[in-house]
Amino acid sequence: MIIDAHAHMMTANMFKGVTGVKPRNVPQKMLESLQHSVEDNTKTWLEAMDRLDIEKTVFMSTVSLNDEFASFINSSSRFVGFARMNPTLPDAVDILKKELKLGMKGVKLYATSGEFNVGAKEAWPFYEYCEKNSIPITIHFGVTIGPTADLYLGNPIHISRVLSEFPDIRFSIAHFGAGFFREALMLKYKRENLYIESSGTNNWLLHQDNFLTLKDVFRKSIDVFGVQHILFGTDTRIFPDGYREHILKQQQDILKELKLNEGEIEDIMYNNANRFLSG
Ligand SMILES: [Zn+2]
Numbered sequence: 001m002i003i004d005a006h007a008h009m010m011t012a013n014m015f016k017g018v019t020g021v022k023p024r025n026v027p028q029k030m031l032e033s034l035q036h037s038v039e040d041n042t043k044t045w046l047e048a049m050d051r052l053d054i055e056k057t058v059f060m061s062t063v064s065l066n067d068e069f070a071s072f073i074n075s076s077s078r079f080v081g082f083a084r085m086n087p088t089l090p091d092a093v094d095i096l097k098k099e100l101k102l103g104m105k106g107v108k109l110y111a112t113s114g115e116f117n118v119g120a121k122e123a124w125p126f127y128e129y130c131e132k133n134s135i136p137i138t139i140h141f142g143v144t145i146g147p148t149a150d151l152y153l154g155n156p157i158h159i160s161r162v163l164s165e166f167p168d169i170r171f172s173i174a175h176f177g178a179g180f181f182r183e184a185l186m187l188k189y190k191r192e193n194l195y196i197e198s199s200g201t202n203n204w205l206l207h208q209d210n211f212l213t214l215k216d217v218f219r220k221s222i223d224v225f226g227v228q229h230i231l232f233g234t235d236t237r238i239f240p241d242g243y244r245e246h247i248l249k250q251q252q253d254i255l256k257e258l259k260l261n262e263g264e265i266e267d268i269m270y271n272n273a274n275r276f277l278s279g
Contacts (some may be wrong), residue, residue: 174200222260
């Protein structure tokens with residue numbers, strides 16, 4: 001069994017709520033992907049998940065408090081929703097409470113493109129609430145296609161102090177830090193509840209000043225994070241290209257090449273995500 005810890009679903013209605021996007025910058029494929037209803041998405045996702053033995057998928061919302069996203073998440077017990085949040089807003093806790101009411105089970109912070117600093121003191125009441133209520137948080141640091149991206153805010157080091165102040169929050173760094181792999185590894189120093197997640201094309205590797213391959217990245221993550229703190233994900237948006245099976249296959253092959261035993265592979269593909277989600 002598999003849990004995909006990072007995927008997306010977006011409708012035209014949701015897309016309207018994404019800030020900073022100029023219509024001329026929207027790729028054709030994205031426009032195509034938005035032509036599908038919530039029902040289309042539910043059906044197509046469940047078909048893919050059945051076929052590939054994926055028990056659950058975690059969906060990262062790209063907008064906040066969206067009814068269509070909520071109705072999608074609530075259309076199957078196999079879908080898990082993460083709310084897009086700005087933790088530094090004065091009413092962040094209230095917004096989060098509303099998101100939880102809509103059925104969200106965790107939070108996604110877009111550090112690089114959210115125009116806030118994840119380490120800012122203004123965000124601490126929000127973290128306090130997450131810690132008390134056992135809400136997991138996934139953060140996208142590093143490079144991103146997001147239109148308002150600012151790499152200055154995308155360094156995982158910003159979360160360093162938060163990790164020590166709120167040691168019980170389960171944090172996950174998406175896409176192996178998307179270019180800030182070194183910083184993600186440093187952050188793990190004596191941090192029990194920090195996870196790293198494998199989703200996406202990992203094309204950030206091209207922009208590194210070293211010659212790491214994805215296999216090296218997995219090997220090093222296993223050394224530093226341990227097999228119990230790595231989450232598998234694909235970053236699939238199912239329309240128009242379908243489930244990213246090539247990423248699933250590539251990562252499964254790497255784990256086998258690294259000679260992990262079955263139990264260790266199951267940790268990365270399934271057990272860790274369960275622990276990350278529910279504590
Ligand atoms: Zn994503």
